[in-house]
Amino acid sequence: MVRLADLSEPERNYLLGRTKDLTGFDGRPWVAGPALNKRRVAIITTSGIHREGDRPFGDGAADVDYRVIPGDVSAGQLVMSHISVNFDRTGFQQDINVVFPIERLKELAAEGVIGEVADYHYSFMGAPPPRSLEPRARQLAGMLKKDRVDAVLLTPV
């Protein structure tokens, strides 16, 4: 699971309650691009991970900011400071790829399934209302273009 029917009632009610904050995205943006094996791919996660020593995520206004994760990051450098206690962290503790599949992505690039892996990847904390991420997300688009990224993989928690 996660099928809502399998969750506890408080969790189910909470998730259904959040649905009202998710409306209004009525545009249908659609960007075409080259074949998958020509794409340069970056990961953006909303799991609230970052390098040890980076400012942890928290409750403040600045916590809609993103953190930068260099492509050559090692597993031992990554920690998770997402404020929610309502998701599993033991998977990430065992293997960063279950949240941030950087090693799998590099393998796909080596095999020619995708073109390249970007030099930089990014992390948000998915707890704030979605609209609050908009300014930083649009700013981030410029950084992605400078890194010649033409496909982004988004991973939640």
Added chain:
Amino acid sequence: MGALGHFLEEEGIATTQISLVREHTAVMNPPRALWVSFILGRPLGVPNDPAFQRRVLVAVLGLLEAKSGPVLDDYPEDAPRPPDEELEGFACPFTLSRPPEKSDLAGELQREIAELVPWHQLSRKERGRTTAGMSGLTAESAARFVTDLIAEPSIPSYRDDLTPAGALRLVCHDLKAYYFEAAAAQPGARAAMEAEQWFWRETVIGQVFFKLREVCMAGEDKALRHFGAKNVVPMAISAKPDGVR
């Protein structure tokens, strides 16, 4: 997550995403999404299973080849559960010497942490890393901060750059990471839900966290009250187990 897909695509960058809550994604209609049936916190399904992760990743990246959208596909594979016989031994992976005394929760917590030291050391050695340590405190000092705060809710933060709520959040994160990493070093597979039940139902730290929630919510510090209400005990464990003080 779906919002980022909209924003980035409007800026000219193609996106594809994993969806953990299908109902949310269906409302938001991001350009490309693959719903997976995995538990919250594991978008790629299974830790330490590169073949499984690869299949998920190929499926979600494959949506970039779609000719039109929005696309919301369902991934057909569930994450496997560890065999039942391996889970049976997880009810209490550490044999505590004696049950916690009502009058000395702080002391019992220190003793429980000490009993976990070899398992956490083993975890660090096997994984080459730990996700505990953001607070800058050892597990023992982190636990002391929590039990001191329960005894005296107005104690100052242990760090000048953190509010009491901010400090407490990192401390609680570190203690949970310490326990779950130590537990996972035990022989046999671990299912996330069983680990969660063990932490909240069978340990001293679980009892301490229930008490911490109570103290935070009764205090005068607004940030601590919010933290206590939302960020100490998961919603799935919201009711106190029988016998917890």
